Amino acid sequence: MLRRHVRSLLAFVMLASLTVLGGVVTAGTAHADGCYTWNRTLSQGSSGEDVRQLQIRVAGYPGYGSVLAIDGQFGAATKAAVTRFQQAYGLSADGVAGSQTYTKLYALQDDDCTPVHFTYAEMNRCNSDWSGGAVSAATAKSNALQQMWKLEALRHALGDRALTTSSGFRSTSCNNAVGGAAGSNHLYGRAIDLTGTPSFCEIAKEARNHGFNEILGPGYPDHNDHAHLGTQNSRFWSASSCGI
Template sequence: MLRRTLRLVAAFVMFLSAVAVGTVATAGTAHADGCYTWSRTLSQGASGADVTQLQIRLVGYPGHGAELAVDGQFGPGTTAALKRFQSAYGLASDGVAGSGTYTKLYALQDDDCTPIHFSYGELNDCNTTWSGGAVSAATAKSNALRTMWKLEALRHALGDQPITVTSGFRSVACNNAVGGASNSRHLYGDAADLGAGPHSLCTLAKQARDHGFRGILGPGYPGHDDHTHVDQRSAPFWSAPTCGI
């Protein structure tokens, strides 16, 4: 009798656990992630730090020649970028960030919030502190993170084949050592030089126009025949004459 009672108690506990698990799975936003976990569904009109975190991951989906503001305000631009992201990954393109969107984002990010195919080390072969550039170390590192999410979008658009970063953040000393321009965007942490690989330099330069890069320099532009340069400057400037840009 005692054994039967214990089995019934155990079965009831398992039932309660299953119900609890089912509830969490249905909620979706309760998923715990090593980098960042969203706790609510987001749509146009929302605001806050969780919107900012979403925007950082959507900066590569602003549309041709556009850029997405990372301001914590979920406006039309964020809605459009989210729809492009959702479409790119085969999700329902409704412009609402819910469990399906978050699940994909969790799969795309490492515990340090970098996208899975890029790392801080790739974007900084100058030093480990991100110091000595034209902005604070924290700003340079933050800029590099946004650049990586743009590169992740670029990579996905080109069939998820590898993209090689040959140069990223530079301190003034590192920039001088390689003969960089005194006003190089590399000093700000928001620039990356891309080498040829599965894709030609022209393919990289042309596709980059759709992923939030305001600066694109490639073959045909002085000093850029062996790489494609992308950055986030204040005024748009694209030049890769060999590529028809």
């Protein structure tokens, strides 16, 4: 936590210094981050790895029922997601990713690129090397990172209340041991189960706005004791006790 505060303070001091000196602050120049540093302003029409990295971090802001493509192409959907992210954190909401947006993203991420409130460890209680699932270990871990950023958006929308994860990536053996479905998104690192508070219905309802198109909760068989959030090719929401 101290590291995050120091990092944010340094970013503020560097940005203030550039302003005093009359320098032009362009995207990413105000701060070098331990995870990833953007070095240009990004807007609709931009493309590249820096766009893809941005998309991962705003994937939790695609709008109701939508999923943002992580493709490195800054189109209308990415602009809308950036705008919603900016609005969520009280920034100037123009859909253009510049120094103000990046400074907020730097404050929200740890040096391993995970959002500050979630970790790889809690997304994988099965086996630490991410192997044995339906995809390569690297793909499973990459998928899990995207889910964590969506969870960060969900957490913020729920009033920055802590979310308790109970199950994330599973190898085939782990999935079989808990009676998971044969084609479960847990096998791909694309699903997470939540317990505790907020209520499962609160989670399920709000998750519809944050890039999850697989939402299962109370009223769906074997899901009265947790909320299941995932990402897949087509939408499947079912939590009848919550009106979903």
